[in-house]
Amino acid sequence: MRHIVLTGFMGAGKTAVGRRLAKRLGRPFLDTDQLIEEQSGRTISEIFAEDGEAGFRRIERETVAALAPDAPSVIATGGGTFVDAANQARLRELGVVICLLINIDTVVERTTRNSKRPLASGGRADLERLFAERLPAYRQADVLVETDNLSIEQSVTRVLSILEPRLKADSAHEREPA
Numbered sequence: 001m002r003h004i005v006l007t008g009f010m011g012a013g014k015t016a017v018g019r020r021l022a023k024r025l026g027r028p029f030l031d032t033d034q035l036i037e038e039q040s041g042r043t044i045s046e047i048f049a050e051d052g053e054a055g056f057r058r059i060e061r062e063t064v065a066a067l068a069p070d071a072p073s074v075i076a077t078g079g080g081t082f083v084d085a086a087n088q089a090r091l092r093e094l095g096v097v098i099c100l101l102i103n104i105d106t107v108v109e110r111t112t113r114n115s116k117r118p119l120a121s122g123g124r125a126d127l128e129r130l131f132a133e134r135l136p137a138y139r140q141a142d143v144l145v146e147t148d149n150l151s152i153e154q155s156v157t158r159v160l161s162i163l164e165p166r167l168k169a170d171s172a173h174e175r176e177p178a
């Protein structure tokens with residue numbers, strides 16, 4: 001298990017949980033949306049407004065294809081990233097894929113608070129449709145973690161406890177003489 005990749009619907013806490021998980025493990029943290037914004041010099045909302053969703057997905061796919069962190073890292077992705085087949089294949093190659101699952105009420109509550117997410121601007125009915133459409137893809141993750149009613153810290157603890165056997169196996173492997 002080289003990298004730890006986080007997926008899940010908008011509002012699931014991928015960035016917040018990922019950042020804290022990285023800190024606890026002493027690993028670098030990467031966020032694909034942040035990379036897209038830095039590399040394009042535009043916000044996600046600007047990309048959607050100027051190039052449409054198709055343009056954003058193109059950039060997202062290029063960003064994921066180019067992901068190759070040297071050190072074992074924690075990588076948070078956008079809510080739609082893992083839904084794309086090419087991204088899914090690449091992210092699996094990179095390491096273990098963890099999906100943070102929340103229910104639709106939590107999604108609506110968290111994503112309609114601000115206007116940073118273009119795909120959350122249509123309201124509950126649109127979010128419900130997208131959520132149902134994407135669930136089968138999220139279920140393809142290696143590990144599913146329900147984080148409703150969990151704080152960021154509790155979510156991190158849960159993820160760590162699930163990953164513990166893999167992390168131990170990795171460090172035992174690293175100690176083996178070549």
Ligand code: S3P
Binds near residue numbers: 118
């Ligand atoms: C998207 C989710 C966003 C961002 C973009 C598209 C999606 O990331 O990548 O607005 O398709 O669900 P978050 O899941 O971090 O909000």
